[in-house]
Amino acid sequence: MVPTAAQQTIRFTLNGKPVEARILPHHNLVEMLQDFGLFGARESCGQGLCGCCTVLVNGNAVSGCLYLAAFIDGADVVTVEHLASAGTLSPVQEAFLETGAFQCGFCTPGFVLMVHQLLDRNPEPTEEDIRHYLSGNLCRCASYREIIQAVRSAAEKRKSCATG
Amino acid sequence: MMPFEIAEPRSLREAIGLLGRDDPSVRPIAGGTALMLMMKAGVFRPTRLVSLRSIEPAFARTTLGAEGELRIGALASLSSLEHSQAVLNGAPVIAKALRTLSNVRVRNVATVGGHLAHADPHMDLPPVLIALGARVSVLGPSCDRLIPVENLFAGYYETVLARDELIAELIVPPQGGRRAAYLKCTTRSADDWPALGVAVALDTDGTAVHEARIVISAATHKPTRPVAAEAILRDGISDAVLRRAGAAAAEEAGVISDTHGSAAYKRQLVRVYVERAVRAALAIPTGKQRRA
Numbered sequence: 001m002v003p004t005a006a007q008q009t010i011r012f013t014l015n016g017k018p019v020e021a022r023i024l025p026h027h028n029l030v031e032m033l034q035d036f037g038l039f040g041a042r043e044s045c046g047q048g049l050c051g052c053c054t055v056l057v058n059g060n061a062v063s064g065c066l067y068l069a070a071f072i073d074g075a076d077v078v079t080v081e082h083l084a085s086a087g088t089l090s091p092v093q094e095a096f097l098e099t100g101a102f103q104c105g106f107c108t109p110g111f112v113l114m115v116h117q118l119l120d121r122n123p124e125p126t127e128e129d130i131r132h133y134l135s136g137n138l139c140r141c142a143s144y145r146e147i148i149q150a151v152r153s154a155a156e157k158r159k160s161c162a163t164g
Numbered sequence: 165m166m167p168f169e170i171a172e173p174r175s176l177r178e179a180i181g182l183l184g185r186d187d188p189s190v191r192p193i194a195g196g197t198a199l200m201l202m203m204k205a206g207v208f209r210p211t212r213l214v215s216l217r218s219i220e221p222a223f224a225r226t227t228l229g230a231e232g233e234l235r236i237g238a239l240a241s242l243s244s245l246e247h248s249q250a251v252l253n254g255a256p257v258i259a260k261a262l263r264t265l266s267n268v269r270v271r272n273v274a275t276v277g278g279h280l281a282h283a284d285p286h287m288d289l290p291p292v293l294i295a296l297g298a299r300v301s302v303l304g305p306s307c308d309r310l311i312p313v314e315n316l317f318a319g320y321y322e323t324v325l326a327r328d329e330l331i332a333e334l335i336v337p338p339q340g341g342r343r344a345a346y347l348k349c350t351t352r353s354a355d356d357w358p359a360l361g362v363a364v365a366l367d368t369d370g371t372a373v374h375e376a377r378i379v380i381s382a383a384t385h386k387p388t389r390p391v392a393a394e395a396i397l398r399d400g401i402s403d404a405v406l407r408r409a410g411a412a413a414a415e416e417a418g419v420i421s422d423t424h425g426s427a428a429y430k431r432q433l434v435r436v437y438v439e440r441a442v443r444a445a446l447a448i449p450t451g452k453q454r455r456a
Contacts, residue, residue, distance in 0.1 A: 006169070028200070047201055049355070060243070066196065066200040070215075136266070
């Protein structure tokens with residue numbers, strides 16, 4: 001027998017604002033974000049391998065496609081849409097644009113969020129550090145060379161923001 | 165995925181009460197990264213999940229005792245262990261193995277208890293923990309028990325745990341001067357599931373070996389110790405002994421064919437990787453290795 005799932009209400013912080021959502025227990029985080037009109041996190045491989053569904057939960061990157069929406073109750077959630085919410089692109093976003101670190105752009109939101117995480121934790125990563133940290137993000141257009149350049153450029157931009 | 169209910173107990177004891185012994189469609193969930201894959205694939209169709217995320221925070225703590233014993237709460241995330249000073253001091257091979265376990269996002273969410281209870285033979289920590297002589301403390305409705313990680317796995321995706329038993333804590337004994345290493349071989353891409361994992365832990369004095377543990381994983385139904393190869397290592401470390409140990413391990417490990425490679429291919433991997441893992445543990449360079 002298929003159980004009938006009861007809707008439940010969860011409350012959390014979404015991109016800086018307190019929100020409420022009616023969810024079903026078997027829905028994942030990506031599905032729930034779509035109800036808020038947020039499509040930056042997108043399910044691609046569906047297995048946590050490709051990074052297209054990256055979302056920050058309580059300051060940590062997670063795969064939204066492997067994360068139950070129910071587990072978001074009480075959490076602080078940040079999506080790629082938040083990065084430019086003040087009207088200007090983040091240094092990481094600028095670096096991706098200037099370097100041309102994408103072709104189709106499908107994987108870009110995930111890469112951008114992961115690079116934010118990387119540079120928050122390690123402001124001056126080596127190429128080895130960059131490759132290691134981003135090994136769980138796939139770009140099927142293979143813009144990897146430009147992405148690594150973008151990370152370096154973003155690190156420089158953030159350094160000059162911090163000192164200037 | 166099929167609809168299901170989620171229960172949110174506030175304590176581990178309460179969670180155990182909610183699990184019950186008889187219904188296979190009621191299961192615990194912690195990080196959920198592995199269970200989500202099974203549910204999405206339709207391999208597992210729960211009616212109810214018992215979430216462990218709101219239980220006592222003590223079960224997510226990691227401490228290093230004065231004697232060097234590492235106690236890791238089952239709810240500790242893999243990334244918390246990767247960056248834990250206690251783990252780096254008590255058993256650095258664990259932190260090193262975690263660096264190449266899946267990816268940053270999965271490590272941020274997956275827990276060590278779930279990693280062990282899932283019993284996927286391709287997982288990286290079981291062979292490492294078996295080599296280090298680790299145990300898990302397991303709580304159940306009527307009695308609690310300590311199980312060596314070596315005895316935890318009953319087979320492919322199977323543990324010896326009852327449906328209403330939960331891993332509470334992982335205990336890694338003091339390692340003293342023990343030398344350990346974990347190497348894995350992925351055959352499709354660097355971040356793929358391994359075709360083979362090899363963990364070794366050696367108590368040595370110069371080239372003499374008092375105690376040797378080798379654990380083969382991923383290529384086998386469950387993590388397996390090739391005891392004849394371990395015995396060969398106790399002859400003392402030399403090039404000839406390492407070659408004999410690798411050959412013995414390949415012979416006795418019981419490797420299986422799957423999408424990661426044929427059994428014949430994986431036997432050859434075992435032969436090569438056992439030798440490499442021992443060299444890595446003892447920091448003996450080979451011509452082919454850029455660094456030990």
